[in-house]
Amino acid sequence: MSLVPLEIPKIGLVMENARLVRWLKSVGETVRQGEPLLELETEKSVVEVESTDSGRLVEILLPADREVRVGDRVAWLESDLDVPVAAAGKASVELAAVPAKGPAGPAAAVATAAQATGRLKSSPVARRLAAEHALDLRRVQATGPRGRIQLADVRRAIESKEVRGPAASVAPQALSSMRRAVARSMTLSNATVPQFFVERAVDWTRLQSVRAQLLAGLPESAPRPSINDFILQAIARSLRAFPQMNATFTGDAGSPEAALVPAQGTHIGLVVALEGGLLVPVLHEVDRIGIVELARRRGETVERALSGRLKREELEGATFSLSNLGARGPDRFTALISPPQSGILAVGRQRDCVVAVGGGIHVRPVSQLTLTVDHRVADGRLAADFLASLTEILEGNTWRLT
Amino acid sequence: MAQKLTFIEILRRALDEELTRDPAVHLLGEDVAVGGAFGVTKGLAQKHGAQRVRNTPISEAAITGVATGAAICGLRPVLEIMFIDFVTLAMDCLVNQAAKYRYMSGGQLAVPMVVRTQAGAAGGAAAQHSQSLESWFIHVPGLVVVAPSSPVEAYGLLKSSVRLGDPVLFIEHKRLYAQREAFVPDGPLPGIGTARIARAGTDVTLIAYSAMVGNALEAAEELARSGISAEVIDLRTLLPLDMSTIAASVAKTHRAVIAHEAVLNGGVGAEIAAHIGHELFDELDAPVTRVGCPFAPIPFAPELERALLPGTANIVAAVRELSS
């Protein structure tokens, strides 16, 4: 038997910290390798974290509802070779087991835990000065011993004036991890991705009848395909038709390392609005399945997104996204690309419009489609062709339903 | 041109002047009529008479009591106790009698007495002739504890002590005895209970007394070379403490390092740190830090003595630790 420390693994590409939502095991309980041990709320979702080892949970170093950082030591496991390894399930995320460092393991762990409490270290006079200037100490660079914010740090911050908070009477509010993720992602998008927009109207008349026929033929218990499922399939087919669009740009545009990475398969994100933020769960290999199966998968994925239980792979791998603000949405809008994707389609609300069809005046259900494209990946011609293809599919009659 | 005098010569001069000024002033102690163990009172018995400068037997308890009793009756005795280590033998008188006489008598009687003694480690005097015991006495209401840092300081502080109406423990560091300083006797005498700024600075306050003030000044010089401006406070009086001078400085620098030769446990530094922590909490930019002797008796061998005693390097290191 030996003591094995368990640490917070890195989840996703950009995760730095997360919130420990709850422990799924108690001290004294036996844990098998691969068994879920705790839940973490990352910037994107709540994920279950599995144990990397088998044994008895002897000490929990961090309680629930606590910010944690990658690498934080959270528990001690007394490993026991007699406990069989759990059947390899659909592993979500494994806790990173690290070798215990020397005999002073648990004592060292306590120190780490204390650091992980996240208490901001600052000197009394630094705090006083920051308060006088309504300065958020969390935004002050600490240069003192043991990471302490000192008077000089606060003075520097005040002089730079970049970190001035709102008036003293309004306390700044900390960002939720989701808000922070959206903020970071969109800042990255707007600041680093040159984006252009192309627009086109789509007439839903034919698709509405196709959908009505499909729904009529489905059993009561089956998931109900939505317009979004059809749009997703249309996007997938267009991406297949225009593989140049189905790629991601990597590297600094000015550097020799800059490159286009073609995608393997059609992986499309669906923007899901949540209270206080949004998530973009990814539906994989959309072109390989019919509308009915897509509706089922889309329903489940959105459900997991709403309940904060997305799996890691459901957040990664997309090159393109769909944003549909629904019946109460605007007539038209533009969306920002979610890096490292290269395109996003914004779907305006469906409304009846007077349109000229075959020389006659008709009233038809119409939406305005706005396509945002990463100019590093594609140009206007390609984007226009892609959008034309997409519209034609949506107005056509060539669906793979099952 | 200013005359250069040693610490010992300046003490002698101060005593000589006080003996001349006030007939109530009397010196007593072991061998003082022949100059005392360190020659401080050399020649004074010849000049002022055997009644004014009296030899005593080696009886610390009795002679401290005699000085106290004489002070009660109107004399101003200046008693020499050869080493502060020997003050232990006079504790009853100092702590139970002299310190409390004014209070216990409801203000009827006073003890205007100076107990001159010599403390600190230097030159292999070993464990019973090297101690820094000042903190024992700052715990006693009614006593005054003075610890001069240089010859010129000793002159003014000794004269002020002789003229005070309270029992004063006047602690002279043996390391300072041979120190020489240009001396022009002018200006007002320093007030008992007032510290002085020995060097002005802006980044950190170094608080010291007795011989350690010299180390603090050296440390300030060294720190200045790396751009750290240290203010040095010479406490001069350990009881009562001049907290207002300390507070004004720390409010400016926001950092304090207290240095003394005595061990840290229950020391003067602990007392000052507590005051700063409480009264200046919102001014602090770093923890109050103390530099002192590790918790061991003073050893004999020079290598060991050097290894134990705190010095300039310790003060510099303490300041640097606050800044990085």
Added chain:
Amino acid sequence: MTASAPTLDDWKEMLRTLWRIRLFEGQVQRLAAAGEVPGFPHLSTGQEAVAVGVCAHLTRKDSLFTGHRGHGHALAKGCDLQATFAEIIGRDSGLCRGRGGSMHLVDADNGMLGATGVVGGNLPLAAGAAWAAQVRGDRTISVVFFGDGATGAGVFHETVNLAVLWRLPILFVCENNGYAEFTSREEHSKVNHVSAFAAPYGMPAKTIDGNDLRVVHAAAGNAIAGLRDGSGPFLLECMTYRLAGHYVGDAQQYRSKEDLAAVQEKCPIERLKRQLIAQGVSESELAGIAEEAKREVLQAVEGARAAARPDPSTVLEYVYSAPSLSATTG
């Protein structure tokens, strides 16, 4: 002060002082039992003749130091009955404004310069006062009262040695009551008489019956005359007998019934009364002296009890010579 042989009136006055002390301490004991006396007062009941016999030779300019059993010495030295009692019960009008109490009576104006609670601690202080007297050269002297227990303290020997060396005008008065704290003399020292310690230091000494006022008066008179003439220190050992326990409330379990039976025989008041009757003083006159003393004492006690208690806001006064020194301490 009696320069020449005391007259009959002098003896009557001394009897009055004996009564004052006896009755005063009786009141201390009574109020201590009633819980009106803070701390633990020590009584000198039975030893009054030493205080009165020695102090009869002193002026207000002479210094007197005593120990923890010093009520009698203070009163014999001339301290005001009411101010002394007020101090013992902790009143603002007390000698020391309630800062000292029973064990630390000081009355500077009357030369009552100190009473210390640490056995032996008063000896060098008295020597210091004697040195000051010597410096002044005004023929005043210093007297210190101590118990035989103090000879166990090194400072006794240090002080005697220094006093002889410096030829100080100091009278060491040992009240040898046979008990040091709670154990008898035999258990403290193989030296039977304190006076025996004097010779090796070259100091004259005499052991006398401390319960006979006439004996004490005569011996102290001779010694003090010599002191004023500059003949150097003197030790007067007064064999005496304590009628009260070590302190008020002490059950006196360490004393035999036989001991107590000797009390009446040794009581200094009874002995002086017998002597005065032999000299023709009437019983009723003696009773009158006692009555007057009683009236004086009761008046003083009631006056002291009615006096104001100290104002708590003054508790920090008298620590230092200047308020500025107190202000800068923690």
